Amino acid sequence: MNWRAVFAIVRKDLKVVLQNKGVIIPIIAVPLILFGLLPWLSVFVPSMVNIGGADMEELTAMIANMPAGLRDELAPYSIEQQTIVFFLVYMLAPMFLIIPLMVASVIAADSFAGERERRTLEALLYTPTTDRELFIAKLLSAWLPAIVVALAGFILYAVMANAAAWPVMGQIFFPNLMWVVMTLWVVPAAAGLGLSSMVLVSARAQGFQDAYQTGGMIVLPVLLLVFGQISGVMYFSVWVVLLLGLVLWGIDAVLIWFGSRTFRRGRLIARL
Amino acid sequence: MSTAIINAENLTRRFGDTIAVNSLDLEVRSGEVFGFLGHNGAGKTTTVRLFNGVLEPHEGSMRVLGLDPISDGPALRARSGVLTESASLDNRLTARDNLLIYADLFGVSRDKVTSRVAELLELFELSQHADARVATYSTGMRQRLALARTLLHDPEILFLDEPTAGLDPVAARQVDELIASLSQEKGRTVFLCTHNLVEAQKLCDRVAVLEHGRLVAQGTPVELARQYVRRLDLQIETAPEHLDLALNILSDASSLIRGLPRRTNGSLTLTITGRESIPDLLTLLVNQGVRVYRLAANEPSLEDVYFALHGEKEKDQ
Secondary structure: OOHHHHHHHHHHHHHHHHOOHHHHHHHHHHHHHHHHHHHHHHHHHHHHHHHHOOOHHHHHHHHHOOOHHHHHHHOOOOHHHHHHHHHHHHHOHHHHOHHHHHHHHHHHHHHHHHHHHOOOHHHHHOOOOOHHHHHHHHHHHHHHHHHHHHHHHHHHHHHHHHHHHHHHHOOOOOOOHHHHHHHHHHHHHHHHHHHHHHHHHHHHOOOHHHHHHHHHHHHHHHHHHHHHHHOOOOOOOHHHHHHHHHHHHHHHHHHHHHHHHHOOHHHHHHOO | OOOEEEEEEEEEEEEOOEEEEEEEEEEEEOOOEEEEEOOOOOOHHHHHHHHOOOOOOOEEEEEEOOEOOOOOHHHHHOOEEEEOOOOOOOOOOEHHHHHHHHHHHOOOOHHHHHHHHHHHHHHOOOHHHOOOEHHHOOHHHHHHHHHHHHHOOOOOEEEEEOOOOOOOHHHHHHHHHHHHHHHHOOOOEEEEEEOOHHHHHHHOOEEEEEEOOEEEEEEOHHHHHHHHOOOEEEEEEEOHHHHHHHHHHHHOOOOOEEEEEEEEOOEEEEEEOOHHHHHHHHHHHHHOOOOEEEEEEEOOOHHHHHHHHHHHHHHHO
């Protein structure tokens, strides 16, 4: 494997991506809104409940309907603290997966479909890189920044969540073990899902926008996880997160195998 | 005799029902500038892709630099340089970044990357704009940068697809001179795909003409001219007092000349059917007392060959 060539392509793709506002704006804006703003909004929930005189019992009833494991995890906290931990630690956990999914898929769309659209792919195909090196380089171009952005988002969220909730919590409560497992085990897999699905979409897409819009649907399963938690069907325990990661890695492996079969010089150049 | 650097036998490549390259037999020799001529869609670009292992043929065999492009693609591409028809540059990057990245891709020695990039930027007069984004470049600058990128790793064989397209006459001449020097001084082989027949005439040692994927002619420009162009323009200068006599004699020599001779600026211009008529024509004039001062034949150009071939095909159809 010629790693010098692989990282030259990664470097090229990242430099190109950084120049594309259509890619950079969502990559910066979405984590800022999700992890910079949401913690502050979330801590207002219990306050608003009190100020508005609304029924606090509705929130406690909701928590009471959650799986026993989650109720046990929330038990050491006061009712007010429970709502904060419930929202910031558990309800928003699936939303975190949107970041690696989105970043990986938007960069992969630019790297695979965008490169073809800009007619810069042909020169790459005439270099000594093998199909495998080219494919791995393209995967890394999307995967590495997705993980970096997700890690930055995680750190931002940790700071914001603890800061916003401090008046109520009076302690550092975030991250717990589940979040650490999710960040180190599920996030790379989610990034893999974003890019591997985009590899397949890009093979048929006309250009970046086409690929991005079609591939964007990959975030829909995340919404299922969100609704799954709200309805009390499941919650993000350490074991669930470990299993989720395993499933995602499995899907990644299958999609990447299919993607690598379509990523052949002869096929790519015939579509230029 | 130079060794063959490209050897293709019965090379065929199809796209669906279309045969892009049809039973191509071709030999390109080391150190020559080989012109590959043909209309758009004739199969030139597909041939370059086949020779670089980017596409696989459906039939036939080939060797390029002694390697099989299908199984030795990466090793072959490390020794060849391809200038594609569209410059294929990253507009969002600077010229320097474009070259630095491709220097890594082509495995230019790490300690030489910076100096090699600077040297090529200087050679193509892009140093002053090296750190500007390529999006701001004119067509000519982009073409020069693409050429610079092709030469980064000092390839043994260059595949140039319309290298002077979009260049102004001065820049085009510089590129032509560069191609000639690469071949003559550095011994590099150049496979030149072009529509520019004047350029091909000037640069190419041998040419091949491709039509609908099939090779219709191959040889030196002179050989092709003699083989395919059945006419030759002659200019005859005689003693001024013999001009009318010569005009009368030639007007009656319909077996040797095509059409009628014309008087132009104190000499005669006529078209003959081939160079083999020249001795007979000269004998005819001299035997009848015409003093011939000068006889000049305008060799047919590659352009004449090209259109003669095209005309023949049209007649066949």
